[in-house]
Structures are given as structure tokens and as C-alpha cells.
Amino acid sequence: MSNLPVIFIMGPTAAGKTDLAISLCEHLNTEIISVDSALVYKDMNIGTAKPNADELTRAAHHLIDIIDPAQSYSVADFRRDAVEKIDLFHQQGKVPVLVGGTMMYFKSLLDGLSPLPEGCPVVRAELELQAQQHGWPHLYKQLVEIDPVAASKMSKNDSQRINRALEVHRLTGKTMSELQQQKPARLPYTFHQFAIAPDDRSQLHQRIEQRFKIMLTQGFENEVSSLYQRKDLHPNLPSIRCVGYRQMWDYIAGEIDYDEMVFRSIAATRQLAKRQLTWLRGWPEVTWLTTGDEENLQRVVSSLS
Known part of the structure; x- marks a missing residue:
């Protein structure tokens, strides 16, 4: 001790x-x-x-x-x-x-x-542009394919959390769920x-x-x-x-x-x-x-x- x-x-x-x-x-x-x-x-x-x-x-x-x-x-x-x-x-x-x-x-x-990356304004802006063109439910479908565990904890219109989960994947190549399981x-x-x-x-x-x-x-x-x-x-x-x-x-x-x-x-x-x-x-x-x-x-x- x-x-x-x-x-x-x-x-x-x-x-x-x-x-x-x-x-x-x-x-x-x-x-x-x-x-x-x-x-x-x-x-x-x-x-x-x-x-x-x-x-x-x-x-x-x-x-x-x-x-x-x-x-x-x-x-x-x-x-x-x-x-x-x-x-x-x-x-x-x-x-x-x-x-x-x-x-x-x-x-x-x-x-x-968990070792989540800092937010990236460029990536967030790209995702928001996609949402303007196709809607947040469309990005939510992407998240379901990439990280179904994280997606199950949010709605298809939860723009802030969808953006963050997709941002984390784009920045690290790993899912938010995977990173959240890692503790120092x-x-x-x-x-x-x-x-x-x-x-x-x-x-x-x-x-x-x-x-x-x-x-x-x-x-x-x-x-x-x-x-x-x-x-x-x-x-x-x-x-x-x-x-x-x-x-x-x-x-x-x-x-x-x-x-x-x-x-x-x-x-x-x-x-x-x-x-x-x-x-x-x-x-x-x-x-x-x-x-x-x-x-x-x-x-x-x-x-x-």
C-alpha cells in the first residue's frame, strides 16, 4: 500500500x-x-x-x-x-x-x-458539412457500422455525440468504445x-x-x-x-x-x-x-x- x-x-x-x-x-x-x-x-x-x-x-x-x-x-x-x-x-x-x-x-x-484525443476543429467541420448535406441520421448509420457499442448509447439525432465518436475514429483509427476501455x-x-x-x-x-x-x-x-x-x-x-x-x-x-x-x-x-x-x-x-x-x-x- x-x-x-x-x-x-x-x-x-x-x-x-x-x-x-x-x-x-x-x-x-x-x-x-x-x-x-x-x-x-x-x-x-x-x-x-x-x-x-x-x-x-x-x-x-x-x-x-x-x-x-x-x-x-x-x-x-x-x-x-x-x-x-x-x-x-x-x-x-x-x-x-x-x-x-x-x-x-x-x-x-x-x-x-481514457486516452481520447483532443478535439480537432477541421475534422468536426468536415463532419458538420456532411450532416448539412445528408443529415445526422446518415452519419449515425456510419457510426453504427464503425462503433455499434457507442451508437447504441445515443440517438440518431444526437449531433454532438455522433460528431465526437466519428471524430475520434478519424483521428486515431480506433473506436471510442475501444479507447474508453483503456485506463492509465x-x-x-x-x-x-x-x-x-x-x-x-x-x-x-x-x-x-x-x-x-x-x-x-x-x-x-x-x-x-x-x-x-x-x-x-x-x-x-x-x-x-x-x-x-x-x-x-x-x-x-x-x-x-x-x-x-x-x-x-x-x-x-x-x-x-x-x-x-x-x-x-x-x-x-x-x-x-x-x-x-x-x-x-x-x-x-x-x-x-
Whole structure:
């Protein structure tokens, strides 16, 4: 077994992950690595519940504020950057604490990623031209012949997935199904995995609603207004699709009123929390902690001994 420990603090939004991670930093020689697909964006602080100045003074957070909202950040990007940080902290004799709720990011560290090629604009354009001439069902028939396994998982009009599967085959000469079965060697770490959540779902819902209303008092509307004024940002970007941001964007655009924005934002955040909990219920080798339990810190610390 590896003697290189890595602590995971996972859980739904608003469950208290950051507080626990900071407490760990104040009791152990650790460094926090954010595992959150929204915290990577600069100028998106309030709506993402990014650690504030006081929290960052108590414990530095890595992999936050690293890209502009106009840019994209893939699971592969995260895995590369996280492994680099983990290895650096191990060399310094520190224990990396990975905290967040983006479950695909955590999964990429545990299971690795299949060696799919980067997208190629030229090949994608060629396929889109064929689709314009013959229709996506025609390209779907090609995919059925090339990769029936991948084709069985999508509809004949699923343009994005059909394009990607055919693109992969043209770039590599191998099917997407074949490449997805290839996994890299497991990382040489011992993962200590914890998930934190309230015992009562209604308590989590209350925390989510309360936190969003606090965000509103902190100036969330002004934050999104500044993003809205930029000519290079639009609702289809991953950054603007973040929970809360899309709803506030629609309000600023005049598409919904204020009360509807609040309602939709809270509802979308609750749906996110539900998806995160669904992931975690099927998660192997995870130890559950209860939000607010004073024994949480000791349980995590004890796992290292």
C-alpha cells in the first residue's frame, strides 16, 4: 500500500466542506486543493461561494482563480493540475486535502481517464458539412457500422455525440468504445475518502436557501452584471451555466423577474446537491460525516494513523 496519503472531503453544496478542510489545515501539515468546476473562474466569487479573504488567510486554496470565464477547463485539465499539486505537496512532506463537490474530478483521480484525443476543429467541420448535406441520421448509420457499442448509447439525432465518436475514429483509427476501455495506471496514493452532509435533507435545503440569500446581500447581482457587460461572454459558456449565474444572467437580460430568479437559483442549487448525493451514495470506500459534528475533525485525522 502507498504511504502517500491524500484526503478527499466530498459532499453536496452548502454541507460544510470548506470549514472542515480549513480546520484540518489548522491541525495538520496540509494543503487544500479545490475540486470545484466553478471555483476555477476568476471574477466569479460570490455566486461560487469562493473562500473569502479571511478563509484564505487561514488556509490557502489551490486551483481557484486560474482561468478566465471565457475559457474552458476540462476534467483532463483538472486531473493534470491536481496530480502536479499533489506530488509537489508530498515532496514538501504535506498531506493534500482535496475538497469540493465536482464528482467527475474526484473520479478522474480514482479511475483515471481514457486516452481520447483532443478535439480537432477541421475534422468536426468536415463532419458538420456532411450532416448539412445528408443529415445526422446518415452519419449515425456510419457510426453504427464503425462503433455499434457507442451508437447504441445515443440517438440518431444526437449531433454532438455522433460528431465526437466519428471524430475520434478519424483521428486515431480506433473506436471510442475501444479507447474508453483503456485506463492509465492507478495513482500511487492512499485515498482517505470522506463525505459530509446533514442527516436531514430539509436541513440541507435550508442551508442552500440561506446561503443564496446571503449571496444576494453580498452583491451577487453586481458580480453577474459585470460579467454580462463583457462582449465575449454568453449563456452557453460553462462559466455562465454555473448554478445561480445562469438564473441571474436571465434576470439581468430581462427574461425573468427577480422573484423567479431567486426561486430558480435555489431550485437549481438543490438539484445540484441531489445529484452530488446520488453520486456519493454509490461511491466505494467513503466514510460519511454529519454536518456540524464536532467529531468530524478527529475522525479524519485518525484515518491517517
